[in-house]
Amino acid sequence: MTSFRQFRLACCLLLASASVSSGVLVGVPLAHAQDVPQSREEISLSFAPIVKQAAPAVVNVYAKQIVRTAPSPFADDPFFRHFFGDGGFGSPLGVPRERARNSLGSGVIVDASGLVVTNYHVIRGADEVKVALSDGREFEAEILLRDEQSDLAILKISDGNADFPTLSFADSDDLEVGDLVLAIGNPFGVGQTVTSGIVSAVARTEVGISDMAFFIQTDAAINPGNSGGALIDVKGRLVGINSAIFSRSGGSNGIGFAIPSNMAQAVAAQALAGGTEVVRPWIGATFQKVTPDIARSLDLPRPQGALVVKVFEGSPAEKAGLAVGDLVLAADDYEVANPRSLEYRLTIKGIGETEKLVVLRDGAEKTLTVSLESAPETVRADEQLLDGYSPLTGATVANLSPRLAERLRLPSDQEGVAVTKVEPRSPAAQLGLQPGDIVVALQGHAVASSRDLKRMTSQKQRLWRITVNRGGRLSRLVIGG
Incomplete structure (x- = not known):
């Protein structure tokens, strides 16, 4: 027996020795041995080639905004004009001052004609924009499109003769x-x-x-x-x-x-295509995020999807068969985690296309095909600048329609008129009014249209009673006239 054990041990040692000498380690997968660099070329791998290819299409974006400051409130006071007549900086107290506010960012050339993609916040409020290429060339640029909602902006380099380096889009x-x-x-x-x-x-x-x-x-x-x-x-x-x-x-x-x-x-x-603003697809339905409680009520293993809470009459969603209570689980085979991910899927598909939605209804999955259309303007916006005697003076308001609601990211079924713009330092700005607010009532009367509100604010009042809807919450304000 002893001799047999010695013979078996000798055989094992011989096999192990043969395996090592042949470059194969017994019990070690070959894949691990292949992870080790085998040549000088593999050790010196570099990103330099793709950087050289891509970097020329990445530009610097210089944005300049001219900020105008109001004249001094002491401009007409003889005492202050005697000591500070030039404002200390060569500018009279009564003259508005201007100063430049600069911002710096980056951009990407995506078309040889000089089309540049950058962030909206890089050029927000800019009066002048310049683009500098990596080779040192500088060009004036025109802002073709601003989209605060996606934080994107599109610039056009002002040189029609140049052939610019570009980056191609990946999926x-x-x-x-x-x-x-x-x-x-x-x-x-x-x-x-x-x-x-x-x-x-x-x-x-x-x-x-x-x-x-x-x-x-x-x-x-x-x-x-x-x-x-x-x-x-x-x-x-x-x-x-x-x-x-x-x-x-x-x-x-x-x-x-x-x-x-x-x-x-x-x-x-x-x-x-010549657009100056991003027009997003509209299907005529509103959605709610699925909470853990909702997920349990639907027997879902986890919160997921976009729950349909309203479908508008005559909308693409209604024509496709979407119903209140449906849970959208996927769009064109991509999982829908929440309403925002569904909105993203619709946006990148674009108007004029169709989207295949997988919905959960009564415990069973169904597939619906919905057309992507632009939101209708069921009533003319009819923007009006309020310039009367009310605390709303300085606000621009418009009639609500699905199209305006889509632009302002508001529910399409709201009543009242929407604020689209607020002039700086105006009474409306001091009141705290913001674009997207909805003026529901004034002096206890429902606001039916933008012209209706303009008429109601044209008269002086001792007290102003204003009802504003912001994000679904009503605020009732009482302000002295």
């Missing part, structure tokens, strides 16, 4: 968590910079950055000035527009957000 729906990405932009104005990272998450919808909340999350360093720059994949294609960071210090904490390229492409396409 951002193909991104997966763990994919390598590069962020290119101009952080802090130090010059074009490239950082690398991975996709940390896709389809983030609860980050509170913009109304159209659907973002790619990445740990590639994004800092102030990167806004509007490119997020590219390892093939050098545009997968996102860098938009914001989550930070308490102002610096990068490894949590950055980018607008998916599919959204940027949809907005750019509308600008190329």
Whole structure:
């Protein structure tokens, strides 16, 4: 027996020795051995080739806003005019002053004609915009389209003869968590910079950055000035527009957000077609987020989908067969996590197309096909600037229709007139009125139209009683006349 055990041990040692000498480790999968770089070329892998390909299409965006300050309230006081007649800066107290407010961001050229995608917040309020290329050339740029809802803007470089480098769009729906990405932009104005990272998450919808909340999350360093720059994949294609960071210090904490390229492409396409604002598809239904309680009542394993709470008569949703109580689970085979993700799917599909919706009804799934149309203007907006004696003076109001409600992100079934604009330093601004507020009643009388409200505010009153709807909450104000 002893000799047999010795013979078996010798055989095992011989096999192990043979395996090591042949380069194969017994019990170790071959895949692990292949992970080790086998040559100098593999050790010196670099992103340099795709950066050289993509970087020329990423530009710096310089925006200038002329800010006008009101004249001094002491302009007519002889005492102050004697000591401060020139305002201390060569400008009389009674003359409004102007100063320039500059902002810096990044942008991406997506069309050889000089079409640039950037963030809306980079050019918000800008009177002049310049674009600087990586090769040092600078050009004036025209703002073709602003869309605060998606935080995107489209610029056109003012040089019809130049042939500009471009970045091609990738399908951002193909991104997966763990994919390598590069962020290119101009952080802090130090010059074009490239950082690398991975996709940390896709389809983030609860980050509170913009109304159209659907973002790619990445740990590639994004800092102030990167806004509007490119997020590219390892093939050098545009997968996102860098938009914001989550930070308490102002610096990068490894949590950055980018607008998916599919959204940027949809907005750019509308600008190329001559649009000056983004027109989003309307199907004529309103939706509610599914809470844990609602999920339990529907026997769902987790909260998911968009719950239909209203369907408008004659709308595409009604024609498709959508009904109150239906739960939309998927749109064109993409999971719908909540109403915002459904809105994103409809927006990138575009007007004139159809969307296949998978809905849960009475415990069974059904597939419906809904047409995507532009929201109808059932009543003319008829915008009116209120210039009477009321606390609403300085507000521009308009009649509510599905089209205006879509633009202001309001429910289509609200009563009253909507505030579309508020003049700075006006009584309406001092009252705290904001675009999107709905004036429901004045002096106890329902407001039926914008002209009705203008007429009601044209007379002086000792007391003003105003009812305003903001976000579904009614505020009743009583203000001295």
